[in-house]
Amino acid sequence: MEAFADYTKTTCGAYDNTGVVNTTGYAHIANAMNTQQTRPRGTSKENCSQNIFMHLKLLNLLNTLPSHYQKWLKYRYGETNSPQLAKDLIEISLGELEFLSGRPEKKKRLRQLVTTWVVSRRQFVELMQKDIIAELNINRSTFVNTYRKASEAVNSHLLILDEKALDAMLSAAGEPRYR
Known part of the structure; x- marks a missing residue:
């Protein structure tokens, strides 16, 4: 357990006591990954003029x-x-x-x-x-x-x-x- 305590000090608290990644600070990233896409899958974006x-x-x-x-x-x-x-x-x-x-x-x-x-x-x-x-x-x-x-x-x-x-x-x- 002492080794784990030293490890959590060096990672600045990114891990909790059980050794699982603490994701409370990453909620906005997780939400961004689950947002609705701007266009349906399978359709491409037009990068240039029609002409x-x-x-x-x-x-x-x-x-x-x-x-x-x-x-x-x-x-x-x-x-x-x-x-x-x-x-x-x-x-x-x-x-x-x-x-x-x-x-x-x-x-x-x-x-x-x-x-x-x-x-x-x-x-x-x-x-x-x-x-x-x-x-x-x-x-x-x-x-x-x-x-x-x-x-x-x-x-x-x-x-x-x-x-x-x-x-x-x-x-x-x-x-x-x-x-």
């Missing part, structure tokens, strides 16, 4: 497109807002529209103009002339004389990029063109 195969097909199709189309579609229609994609699209647009040459002040304003247009397309907002003038921090006559044609060029460039990217996605899927 997972459609989503995977679209992602695979998207990966077959040229990189600037991929970036545009992910930026414009994706669920997450990626600043890196926005920067890449701004640089692509500046290069394709040949806005990288000229006076430093004009290049800075053209970069702001392209940034304003790209961000507005992500938000699906139609950009008005007064919004562009406010963003560039210039007066109306300066905008009309200097930046109006560039603004129209950026707008048409982004519209064409959107149409071409969507058409490429549809043709990769084997669907007829949108327009």
Whole structure:
């Protein structure tokens, strides 16, 4: 009996005098094991969307497109807002529209103009002339004389990029063109 007394001291009272495990402290565990299950046995839990195969097909199709189309579609229609994609699209647009040459002040304003247009397309907002003038921090006559044609060029460039990217996605899927 002395050996058992020493043993109960070392186990901090987990066993009672008869050598049986004391379960008074484990009642909440025993109750948890006997609770009702949340769904019937034999049925599995859905871990993903019902449309997972459609989503995977679209992602695979998207990966077959040229990189600037991929970036545009992910930026414009994706669920997450990626600043890196926005920067890449701004640089692509500046290069394709040949806005990288000229006076430093004009290049800075053209970069702001392209940034304003790209961000507005992500938000699906139609950009008005007064919004562009406010963003560039210039007066109306300066905008009309200097930046109006560039603004129209950026707008048409982004519209064409959107149409071409969507058409490429549809043709990769084997669907007829949108327009």
